[in-house]
């Protein structure tokens with residue numbers, strides 16, 4: 001019989017959960033009844049959704065759904081093996097070729113998620129003779145990818161170029177130095193100083209890797225990402241992207257050279273030891289990439305919505321410093337963030353509180369995610385809730 005909640009060896013878990021509750025850090029899952037969109041159904045009630053990474057509204061786009069259905073009919077539901085044995089289907093390869101065109105690079109390799117793409121890239125590239133230098137606010141998937149690798153680990157202060165330079169100077173004795181940064185920082189929505197970072201990497205002969213999970217589909221004329229936005233495609237060695245945010249389905253990829261792709265085929269543990277996407281996922285991701293290459297109207301709509309909403313929040317008295325469609329309302333203590341989130345839900349707005357360990361203990365927030373899918377009327381309804389709660393909770 002499986003252990004139960006009262007199983008005596010596991011009883012310590014109840015104490016750990018209680019400790020999280022006492023610190024207002026306890027999270028439980030919210031279940032969406034039906035599709036992901038600007039409005040969702042929670043407990044039978046329709047509410048506005050300001051927490052999804054569905055930047056372009058592609059989670060429910062008809063062309064992506066049709067591609068998934070057709071691929072299921074053509075191929076079935078599974079890849080059948082890991083990529084490096086016999087699990088590479090032509091639809092996986094088609095997606096990789098389209099992504100290379102989209103990211104203006106020689107070759108890409110798709111992984112099951114952005115999380116595993118970071119792990120696969122770093123694990124393929126570096127060993128104990130090398131050095132990684134990571135921004136202090138990088139995403140957890142980079143932190144874990146670095147932890148899993150044997151290279152020596154350094155962290156530079158968030159977007160602090162003087163600190164990065166000092167640490168690069170100290171690291172000259174290593175075989176390779178890899179600087180790794182988010183393109184858009186996922187909790188604050190600020191953009192990395194990529195031109196300065198690229199200059200330092202050239203000056204100190206370091207490799208540069210950008211995790212553009214929140215930049216892809218968002219920055220650049222057609223959503224090519226922050227690297228293209230800054231004109232740095234030929235100066236960034238590896239770009240990681242995700243298919244699970246703006247691109248609407250799931251998966252991650254590493255965009256780089258053909259040689260880097262070949263290296264990952266030989267070394268990236270998530271490719272060697274875990275089964276890839278089913279054909280339906282590869283097909284919907286391919287449809288998303290093709291849509292972005294040919295049509296940038298959703299990217300434009302996303303920015304229109306974001307600029308309107310941010311300006312109106314400012315007019316209401318909220319301070320939001322962000323360069324992107326990630327708009328954090330930072331309130332400080334986690335209890336306050338949980339209260340704001342709860343009161344927003346009472347007003348028909350879902351916006352998840354983000355607390356430690358996702359952000360620092362004194363920087364709890366409600367993080368608002370913009371989407372091209374919002375209508376102006378929906379944005380105004382969200383703003384009305386913030387207008388009411390700003391005064392009630394003394395936020396403005």
Ligand SMILES: Cc1ncc(COP(=O)(O)O)c(C=O)c1O
Pocket residue numbers: 113114115116139141182186211212213214242243244250251252
């Ligand atoms: C910067 C960054 N990198 C990677 C990931 C992981 O992406 P995925 O959800 O595709 O695993 C995320 C997701 O939150 C992210 O914000």
